[in-house]
Amino acid sequence: MQRIVLIGYGNVGIHxxxxxxxxxxxxxxxxYNHRAESLQELAEEMDTTTSLAELKxxxxxxxxxxxxxxxxxxxKLAGYHSLVVHTAGSIPLLHSNTGNxxxxxxxxxxxxxxxxxxKVPLCIEADSAENLELLRKLAESITSKVYEVSTEQRKSxxxxxxxxxxxxNHLYSxxxxxxxxxxxxxxxxxxxxxETARKIEFDSPKNSQTGPAIRNxxxxxxFHLKQLDSPxxxxxxxxxxxxxxxxxxx
Amino acid sequence: MQRIVLIGYGNVGIHxxxxxxxxxxxxxxxxYNHRAESLQELAEEMDTTTSLAELKxxxxxxxxxxxxxxxxxxxKLAGYHSLVVHTAGSIPLLHSNTGNxxxxxxxxxxxxxxxxxxKVPLCIEADSAENLELLRKLAESITSKVYEVSTEQRKSxxxxxxxxxxxxNHLYSxxxxxxxxxxxxxxxxxxxxxETARKIEFDSPKNSQTGPAIRNxxxxxxFHLKQLDSPxxxxxxxxxxxxxxxxxxx
Numbered sequence: 001m002q003r004i005v006l007i008g009y010g011n012v013g014i015h016x017x018x019x020x021x022x023x024x025x026x027x028x029x030x031x032y033n034h035r036a037e038s039l040q041e042l043a044e045e046m047d048t049t050t051s052l053a054e055l056k057x058x059x060x061x062x063x064x065x066x067x068x069x070x071x072x073x074x075x076k077l078a079g080y081h082s083l084v085v086h087t088a089g090s091i092p093l094l095h096s097n098t099g100n101x102x103x104x105x106x107x108x109x110x111x112x113x114x115x116x117x118x119k120v121p122l123c124i125e126a127d128s129a130e131n132l133e134l135l136r137k138l139a140e141s142i143t144s145k146v147y148e149v150s151t152e153q154r155k156s157x158x159x160x161x162x163x164x165x166x167x168x169n170h171l172y173s174x175x176x177x178x179x180x181x182x183x184x185x186x187x188x189x190x191x192x193x194x195e196t197a198r199k200i201e202f203d204s205p206k207n208s209q210t211g212p213a214i215r216n217x218x219x220x221x222x223f224h225l226k227q228l229d230s231p232x233x234x235x236x237x238x239x240x241x242x243x244x245x246x247x248x249x250x
Numbered sequence: 251m252q253r254i255v256l257i258g259y260g261n262v263g264i265h266x267x268x269x270x271x272x273x274x275x276x277x278x279x280x281x282y283n284h285r286a287e288s289l290q291e292l293a294e295e296m297d298t299t300t301s302l303a304e305l306k307x308x309x310x311x312x313x314x315x316x317x318x319x320x321x322x323x324x325x326k327l328a329g330y331h332s333l334v335v336h337t338a339g340s341i342p343l344l345h346s347n348t349g350n351x352x353x354x355x356x357x358x359x360x361x362x363x364x365x366x367x368x369k370v371p372l373c374i375e376a377d378s379a380e381n382l383e384l385l386r387k388l389a390e391s392i393t394s395k396v397y398e399v400s401t402e403q404r405k406s407x408x409x410x411x412x413x414x415x416x417x418x419n420h421l422y423s424x425x426x427x428x429x430x431x432x433x434x435x436x437x438x439x440x441x442x443x444x445e446t447a448r449k450i451e452f453d454s455p456k457n458s459q460t461g462p463a464i465r466n467x468x469x470x471x472x473f474h475l476k477q478l479d480s481p482x483x484x485x486x487x488x489x490x491x492x493x494x495x496x497x498x499x500x
Contacts, residue, residue: 090470106438108445108460113452115445121438147438156432157439159474164425164439165446166461167490168418173455173497175414182406188356188371188397189407189414190450195358195365196415197447200440202363205423210358211416220340224409232493239489240417243482247423 002026002138003058007073008065009033009042011109012087016064016142017042019117025141030056034065052076060085060138062103067091074100083131089158092151093125101126101135104154105143108165117142123149123157174233206247213244252276252388253308257323258315259283259292261359262337266314266392267292269367275391280306284315302326310335310388312353317341324350333381339408342401343375351376351385354404355393358415367392373399373407424483456497463494 004020006013006028013031020028030047032055033039039048049055052073061077063070064087071094077084078097085101086094094100102125109115122139124146126132132148139146149157172193176186199208212220221241228234254270256263256278263281270278280297282305283289289298299305302323311327313320314337321344327334328347335351336344344350352375359365372389374396376382382398389396399407422443426436449458462470471491478484 107442108449113449119441121441123438145438145441147435149434149438153432153434155477156428157434159477160425160428160434161439161442162461162474162487163421163428164443166459166463166494167486168421168443169446169449169455169459170463170490170494171413171418171421172450173459174493175410176455178406178410178413182403184399184403184407184410185397186450186454188373188395188399189411191369191371191395192357192411193414193418193450194447196419197444199358199363199419200422200436200443204436205419205426209416209419209423211412213416213420224412227405227409232496236417236489236493237412239486240420243424243486244416244420246482 002060002134003056004028004060004062005030005032005055005058007032007052007055007061007063007077009038010064010066011111012105013064014111015109015115015117015120016062016087016105019142023138023141025137026060029058055080058082060134062087070094083126083134085126085135089123089154089161093127095127099127099131101131102149102151102154103135103139104149106157106161118144121145121147123147123154125150125154174236178233209244209248211244213241214248216245216250252310252384253306254278254310254312255280255282255305255308257282257302257305257311257313257327259288260314260316261361262355263314264361265359265365265367265370266312266337266355269392273388273391275387276310279308305330308332310384312337320344333376333384335376335385339373339404339411343377345377349377349381351381352399352401352404353385353389354399356407356411368394371395371397373397373404375399375401375404424486428483459494459498461494463491464498466495466500 004026009031032049036050059082061084063073067088070086070088070091074084074094075096083099085103087103089104093102104123105120107120120143122143124135124139126135179186254276259281282299286300311334313323317338320336320338320341324334324344325346333349335353337353339354343352354373355370357370370393372393374385374389376385429436
């Protein structure tokens with residue numbers, strides 16, 4: 001069994017901790033967190049510490065803390081002669097005096113929402129073929145979805161996630177605002193939203209585009225623009241309609 | 251049992267036909283379709299016709315055909331002295347010489363994708379309290395999600411669905427294009443996309459917005475804009491970021 005010290009017990013750390021309980025390849029032997037309060041419950045079943053000076057010797061250190069302190073913390077672990085990985089999507093592969101790697105789970109985590117980790121994509125990167133192999137085994141012991149992703153690719157992945165998730169969620173908010181204004185419960189749209197997200201598994205979203213823009217239905221588009229009274233919503237409607245049409249050769 | 255004649259056997263008609271097989275309140279006694287080919291298989295188990303002149307007497311006629319021919323077809327059914335309903339989101343409640351109503355399932359349907367109809371929202375509207383009650387019983391016999399929605403509200407619903415589904419799906423396409431360009435499989439993003447859609451059931455999307463815009467993370471935003479080389483993507487990124495920030499009081 002590989003011994004892991006988990007550094008950071010926030011949204012990601014908590015889910016990693018749970019996931020490694022079922023790993024046959026590695027086990028967590030200690031959890032560090034800056035704030036003692038977050039460790040209170042955990043301390044009943046696990047060695048915990050709030051001091052980096054008290055870390056145990058281990059094979060792998062997983063650093064899952066805020067971006068702003070990740071690099072300095074990785075550097076502080078240089079004395080351990082082990083593999084040190086971080087879980088941050090937007091931080092490059094670092095180079096300290098240890099082995100280095102990235103162990104980035106691409107999912108949105110909430111402390112209190114249960115999640116099936118075996119379906120979470122894990123993006124791995126390492127400073128040597130040997131460390132990459134170790135990370136692959138580590139990742140495969142908790143999920144079926146493991147991807148080797150370079151620092152450059154990870155940057156693009158982070159950017160595409162802004163479109164696919166952050167902006168998408170904002171469009172849900174705008175739809176909810178339109179519903180609220182017209183005394184419609186937003187929940188009427190839930191099944192349609194979820195089916196739209198489900199469909200990407202069966203076909204490229206480019207092939208399953210529907211709606212007035214792709215039909216080039218000028219009458220409905222004009223009618224919708226008339227219905228929208230806010231300049232902000234009109235501008236978003238116009239720009240996204242144009243983008244759909246441009247990308248489909250109108 | 252209420253007797254239904256189903257007029258139109260396209261994407262919506264096929265799923266309604268299947269759903270009514272399990273209804274304890276109404277049964278379909280005949281299916282009309284303009285094209286004979288679409289009825290071939292069905293003819294083995296059901297009375298079918300391609301002629302509106304051959305329709306049977308029934309309690310309810312459900313008209314589920316293209317928008318462009320819906321009104322004229324509803325008018326042709328005026329002699330039946332029954333309740334005639336259409337399934338179109340963007341057509342108002344019509345007024346012919348029969349009872350009239352709307353029976354609008356808000357979902358995206360594909361002929362060959364199985365769908366659990368009991369979770370599809372049905373929006374109903376009718377020209378009398380009595381007909382509305384009949385439609386409610388009809389709807390409740392095939393789904394647990396029945397909403398009384400006026401013609402005006404249905405227009406807003408259609409508009410908000412463009413934001414929540416058509417535009418959302420386009421953002422998935424843009425994310426896929428960014429992935430393709432960087433040799434990343436789009437499937438890495440599938441779980442994140444689906445979790446984003448699932449989360450709306452637990453909290454308003456306004457409350458669960460994440461990403462650089464809501465964090466007001468100017469450094470990441472500038473970096474993303476630099477990464478995007480297409481003016482179209484830059485413009486969409488800028489506009490949606492501004493919309494997120496404006497709506498959150500930045």
